[in-house]
Amino acid sequence: MRNIPDNNLAYPVFINIDNKYTGSGFFLNQINNKIYLITAKHVIFDNKTIKTKGKIATISCQSSDINSDELKQYRLDFETLAKNGKIIVHPTSDVATIEIFEITQFNVETNSHMFNLNDGVTIVRETSTGNTVSVNPNAVALFNEVLISNDIILYGYPSSLGLQGRPQFNYSKPLLRKGIVAGLNKPTKTIVLDCPSYFGNSGGPIVQIENHLDGRRTHMIIGVMSEFIPFEEQWINTKSGLLNTHVSNSGYSIAVSMDKVFEILKYTPPKKE
Known part of the structure; x- marks a missing residue:
């Protein structure tokens, strides 16, 4: 399967x-x-x-x-x-x-x-x-249903990857990426993912894999990919006084929870049993 x-x-x-x-x-x-x-x-x-x-x-x-x-x-x-x-x-x-x-x-x-x-x-x-x-909407989980450490899958089209003139994958097909829920930011209702994202992934759905006590496994959309978390390094040349800043992808990403989508649609999902 x-x-x-x-x-x-x-x-x-x-x-x-x-x-x-x-x-x-x-x-x-x-x-x-x-x-x-x-x-x-x-x-x-x-x-x-x-x-x-x-x-x-x-x-x-x-x-x-x-x-x-x-x-x-x-x-x-x-x-x-x-x-x-x-x-x-x-x-x-x-x-x-x-x-x-x-x-x-x-x-x-x-x-x-x-x-x-x-x-x-x-x-x-x-x-x-x-x-x-x-x-x-029944396949959507809200912020309070997202569990830290749960597996997630990021779906999207990272069109910035690969070398020009040397396609290594089909750009018309989405790529999947697996990670976990690394953290939750309650004030902003955003989700921290241990999963790198790249230009083109923005807007893609994030699916949480849920394992239930009765043995069932469900797949619920929990958010919308927003951005990666950068890692910033700075080097200072003490002789010349020059400052060099290097920003790279930390491997962590931020997704906006589906609560925010429902907010602007003025939709209240029914309570799950």
Whole structure:
């Protein structure tokens, strides 16, 4: 058996803005009969100008058929979506949501949702097999359900890795990374992960593996990848008085808990039994 459910491999969505900026995200469904794209705020917004990094984003989704290499693609017009109030960002946390679809009904025969695309969203490419995978709120764990030392998996598209002209992996497929919950920051409701992240991973989902006393194993999304924790070293040349600062990736990362996503969606998840 695979360590994770097969459909979890299709969770991450690749985000490409104006063929210039990239990041990761995932779909969250059944929130007020809508489906949202969840990502990190800095993936789509410039921190200095507080404006979107571009006009058009192309998002590529894996098929629920894990043996398929086909990608379903959507085109997002940020100006139209923002004008219609479909882009929401958290005022203090690094998360953002974009309303993509409105669910109309559930098709029992195909086991999939019927939906209407919002203005500003168009389908660029269809797939012949499988469906687009989205996360149900029942598969989400809140901050108070995250346990230090539990195994986690980071999903995303670390497009900054590898050597130019010498591809070592398929950039159209997500890469998984395993780590543990290293710590919890209660004031900010952020999660410290013993798991390195790189440019392109931002916005990707973090899944906690939960082992239950009855032998069950569940996989719950606990957060959105935000940033890595840097390790800073400084060298001083006493002769010349020059200061050299070197910043590297410490191997620890920060994820924003799903509580912050639910806050901006004004959604209160039902209590788990």
